[in-house]
Amino acid sequence: MSDNPYQNDRGNKDWSIAKQGGGTLTASPGTGHAMNTRDAFLIGDSMTGGYGGGPDILHECTIAVNPGEITVIVGPNGAGKSTAMKAVFGMLNVRQGSVRLDGEDITDLSPQDRVGCGMGFVPQTNNIFTSMTVEENLEMGAFIRRDDIRGTMEQVYELFPILKDKRRQPAGELSGGQRQQVAVGRALMTQPKVLMLDEPTAGVSPIVMDELFDRIIEVSRTGIPILMVEQNARQALAIADRGYVLVQGRNAHTGTGKELLADPEVRRSFLGG
Amino acid sequence: MDLLNALVTLLNFVIIPATAYGAQLALGALGVTLIYGILRFSNFAHGDTMAFGTMVVILCTWALQGAGITLGPLPTALLALPIGIAVTGLLVVGTDKMVYRFYRRQKAKPVIYVIASLGVMFILNGIVRFIIGVDDQRFADGERFIISAGTFRDMTGLEEGLAFRTSQGLTIVVALIAMALLFWFLNRTRTGKSMRAFSDNEDLALLSGINPERVVMITWLIVAALATTAGVLYGLDKSFKPFTYFQLLLPIFASAIVGGLGNPVGAILGGFLIAFSEVGVTYAFRKVVAYILPESMEPSGLLQLLSTDYKFAVSFGILLIVLLFKPTGIMKGKSV
Ligand SMILES: Nc1ncnc2c1ncn2[C@@H]1O[C@H](COP(=O)(O)OP(=O)(O)O)[C@@H](O)[C@H]1O
Numbered sequence: 001m002s003d004n005p006y007q008n009d010r011g012n013k014d015w016s017i018a019k020q021g022g023g024t025l026t027a028s029p030g031t032g033h034a035m036n037t038r039d040a041f042l043i044g045d046s047m048t049g050g051y052g053g054g055p056d057i058l059h060e061c062t063i064a065v066n067p068g069e070i071t072v073i074v075g076p077n078g079a080g081k082s083t084a085m086k087a088v089f090g091m092l093n094v095r096q097g098s099v100r101l102d103g104e105d106i107t108d109l110s111p112q113d114r115v116g117c118g119m120g121f122v123p124q125t126n127n128i129f130t131s132m133t134v135e136e137n138l139e140m141g142a143f144i145r146r147d148d149i150r151g152t153m154e155q156v157y158e159l160f161p162i163l164k165d166k167r168r169q170p171a172g173e174l175s176g177g178q179r180q181q182v183a184v185g186r187a188l189m190t191q192p193k194v195l196m197l198d199e200p201t202a203g204v205s206p207i208v209m210d211e212l213f214d215r216i217i218e219v220s221r222t223g224i225p226i227l228m229v230e231q232n233a234r235q236a237l238a239i240a241d242r243g244y245v246l247v248q249g250r251n252a253h254t255g256t257g258k259e260l261l262a263d264p265e266v267r268r269s270f271l272g273g
Numbered sequence: 274m275d276l277l278n279a280l281v282t283l284l285n286f287v288i289i290p291a292t293a294y295g296a297q298l299a300l301g302a303l304g305v306t307l308i309y310g311i312l313r314f315s316n317f318a319h320g321d322t323m324a325f326g327t328m329v330v331i332l333c334t335w336a337l338q339g340a341g342i343t344l345g346p347l348p349t350a351l352l353a354l355p356i357g358i359a360v361t362g363l364l365v366v367g368t369d370k371m372v373y374r375f376y377r378r379q380k381a382k383p384v385i386y387v388i389a390s391l392g393v394m395f396i397l398n399g400i401v402r403f404i405i406g407v408d409d410q411r412f413a414d415g416e417r418f419i420i421s422a423g424t425f426r427d428m429t430g431l432e433e434g435l436a437f438r439t440s441q442g443l444t445i446v447v448a449l450i451a452m453a454l455l456f457w458f459l460n461r462t463r464t465g466k467s468m469r470a471f472s473d474n475e476d477l478a479l480l481s482g483i484n485p486e487r488v489v490m491i492t493w494l495i496v497a498a499l500a501t502t503a504g505v506l507y508g509l510d511k512s513f514k515p516f517t518y519f520q521l522l523l524p525i526f527a528s529a530i531v532g533g534l535g536n537p538v539g540a541i542l543g544g545f546l547i548a549f550s551e552v553g554v555t556y557a558f559r560k561v562v563a564y565i566l567p568e569s570m571e572p573s574g575l576l577q578l579l580s581t582d583y584k585f586a587v588s589f590g591i592l593l594i595v596l597l598f599k600p601t602g603i604m605k606g607k608s609v
Pocket residue numbers: 051054057075076077078079080081082083084
């Protein structure tokens with residue numbers, strides 16, 4: 001039965017030297033990496049699933065963000081980071097696991113309903129309306145709102161002053177960094193309770209990247225928890241309260257940003273030494 | 274004096290008719306381009322939707338005339354137009370619920386919709402012919418001319434007359450109003466902007482909480498209004514015949530594609546471009562030239578590039594040229 005040689009009782013019939021009926025239950029050794037999900041404001045909990053009827057891309061993957069914190073997801077290309085974000089936003093067939101927002105189970109809500117619940121999402125690609133002006137992009141971000149949106153728009157312009165100068169320009173004519181600002185601004189227009197960003201600094205220069213990180217920290221300071229996927233793992237983990245390293249759709253390493261940066265194995269495999 | 278006569282002839286036989294025809298094509302092409310932009314397919318049933326809407330308007334016009342209600346100098350059809358738009362709206366929304374919605378649920382590829390619209394086209398074709406018959410129907414009433422050729426000659430003393438028909442004036446005015454309303458709606462209202470957003474990036478529209486089914490329904494209603502208006506204006510200007518409306522599909526598609534599919538401004542430009550080319554290429558310029566040149570140089574031929582029987586070749590030719598050299602159209606629509 002058991003392949004543990006120490007548990008092999010073969011041939012022993014002498015109950016005078018060995019008493020029958022010891023305990024059979026064993027204490028769990030634990031997974032070795034505590035997920036600390038008790039305080040999570042938004043959590044995708046042990047999600048397993050894939051696209052349509054295709055194979056599973058995520059395997060028991062958990063990602064979470066605590067109130068007021070920044071969580072960063074890093075990992076190699078194709079690890080399933082974007083897929084995990086989509087799963088949390090309700091755009092994936094999650095076959096197991098659950099998604100909870102502020103303690104409520106929202107696993108069965110449609111993406112639109114999740115927007116209504118206060119989730120804002122900036123996808124990795126096609127995240128702006130290219131043929132519409134910057135201002136119209138922001139207006140469309142606020143589509144579900146029926147109240148006055150001018151105040152929020154002013155806040156977005158304060159956060160990204162360049163957008164105010166370009167507000168009558170089609171968003172498709174802007175530079176990469178400005179487009180990402182439009183994308184983040186659009187998501188902020190619903191006044192979300194949590195913001196999800198998929199590679200907000202993809203394809204921008206290092207200077208613009210630092211600038212964008214500063215802005216993201218600024219957003220986080222206003223109390224909005226941020227769940228973010230990043231290619232630039234080192235810089236991102238430096239500003240992260242929590243970090244997840246995903247490999248092949250699984251949680252490989254979890255910890256605070258500092259812990260992961262200090263972890264020799266993470267450094268060797270994902271941060272280039 | 275002769276130069277003036279030449280100009281009047283040109284106005285009378287080319288510019289005014291082509292402007293009216295262009296406005297009709299533009300309205301038709303706007304419908305096609307909206308469906309293409311939002312539902313992402315070329316709606317082959319558009320010509321027959323126009324025919325259906327016009328048929329409803331004609332039947333209502335007859336009923337109104339029978340009841341002794343007219344609009345005085347204006348055609349009674351204007352009074353029947355809102356009813357025609359409403360009935361056509363019901364028809365297209367019904368078609369969407371019965372046919373296209375199924376494919377949307379399946380996330381079908383656009384070409385499937387095109388083929389489905391071909392089926393819808395055949396059915397509408399049959400319905401219209403079944404109800405009103407295949408013959409020519411005239412339903413224009415009221416004052417025939419704003420300026421008739423005789424009045425113009427008396428007024429100006431010119432040799433050439435200039436006739437400006439009510440239907441032509443009406444076409445231009447109604448088309449301008451319809452276009453202004455459409456652009457105001459698309460660029461200024463929340464719902465209009467959400468339609469443009471949906472056309473631009475469907476996924477992001479969804480993530481912004483825009484309801485696709487609502488966008489699609491409003492699109493169909495606008496298309497019904499545009500198609501019925503275009504059909505009625507064309508019918509008033511020429512005459513109504515189901516087969517002619519089916520044939521209008523070619524110049525209408527040519528207009529939408531030349532202008533850039535999915536681009537409303539392009540559809541309007543395209544409509545006028547096609548109309549002017551069609552009328553210009555098939556018009557015999559002999560009379561105009563005769564006025565300008567001295568008598569000794571008077572041309573012997575008709576100076577007509579193509580006989581009017583070949584007018585469809587013009588749309589087709591322009592279509593080919595555009596597809597070969599600028600597939601996105603003049604106004605940079607979606608590539609085709
Ligand atoms: N829309 C999709 N349909 C099917 N498979 C997909 C789709 N998007 C991504 N994948 C697959 O999912 C895996 C993870 O992709 P992704 O989540 O985009 O990785 P990452 O964002 O970490 O680079 C890849 O193997 C990719 O091929």
